[in-house]
Amino acid sequence: MAQKKMAIIATKGALDMAYPPLILASTAAALGWEVQVFFTFYGLQLLRKDLSGIHISPLANPAMPMPVPMPVVVQMLPGMEAMATSMMKAKMKKKGVASLEELRTLCLEADVKFIACQMTVDLFEFSKDDFIGGIEFGGAATFLKFAGETDVCLFI
Amino acid sequence: MSYDKEFDASGLACPMPIVKTKKSLADMASGQVLRVIATDPGSVSDMQAFTEQTGHTLLSSTTENKKYIFLIKKA
Numbered sequence: 001m002a003q004k005k006m007a008i009i010a011t012k013g014a015l016d017m018a019y020p021p022l023i024l025a026s027t028a029a030a031l032g033w034e035v036q037v038f039f040t041f042y043g044l045q046l047l048r049k050d051l052s053g054i055h056i057s058p059l060a061n062p063a064m065p066m067p068v069p070m071p072v073v074v075q076m077l078p079g080m081e082a083m084a085t086s087m088m089k090a091k092m093k094k095k096g097v098a099s100l101e102e103l104r105t106l107c108l109e110a111d112v113k114f115i116a117c118q119m120t121v122d123l124f125e126f127s128k129d130d131f132i133g134g135i136e137f138g139g140a141a142t143f144l145k146f147a148g149e150t151d152v153c154l155f156i
Numbered sequence: 157m158s159y160d161k162e163f164d165a166s167g168l169a170c171p172m173p174i175v176k177t178k179k180s181l182a183d184m185a186s187g188q189v190l191r192v193i194a195t196d197p198g199s200v201s202d203m204q205a206f207t208e209q210t211g212h213t214l215l216s217s218t219t220e221n222k223k224y225i226f227l228i229k230k231a
Contacts, residue, residue, distance in 0.1 A: 023170065026171050030175045030177075096167040096168045096195075098168075103171075110178075
């Protein structure tokens with residue numbers, strides 16, 4: 001069986017959307033696939049050395065399961081984002097869900113290629129030091145060359 | 157059935173059982189058997205998919221004391 005290939009474009013930086021690209025990439029790599037993930041816009045946040053800024057907000061997230069119903073006027077109060085983030089992280093830890101750092105390390109160990117969108121880096125004036133090592137910097141055309149040959153291409 | 161190595165993935169959720177199984181198999185020789193224990197219900201079908209995709213053999217997939225036990229032979 002020829003080796004399968006997967007390309008993922010990761011565009012989101014909130015805690016809930018950080019998981020799909022990393023879980024899919026690490027699992028596909030475990031299955032022997034060749035995987036590349038292109039991190040652009042808010043997805044670039046997932047490549048930072050310090051991931052403590054990855055949060056989840058209860059505001060305007062009507063699909064988020066809540067212990068008690070929470071009207072929007074309460075969701076927007078100061079401190080609610082921090083509370084939702086710590087509650088979500090605590091729940092993940094309790095249920096044995098890996099941390100983002102762990103999933104990221106597993107991906108890199110499994111030879112998943114991480115590409116940071118150079119344009120987004122320039123746009124938000126990030127420095128290369130903000131990011132973890134072992135990643136490449138590239139543009140859309142470079143990524144699309146690989147994406148065009150994949151069995152699975154996802155936009156997250 | 158005898159096995160050469162055991163990995164306990166109890167308490168770990170997707171994708172950890174599969175990813176760690178792959179890691180455990182990497183250090184083993186061809187023909188050796190790995191025993192994996194998991195509590196994640198999704199691991200039952202995941203382990204099947206993993207062995208089909210990677211060419212290793214799933215010798216058995218059973219339940220014991222509310223845990224899922226897999227025996228995998230390295231290709």
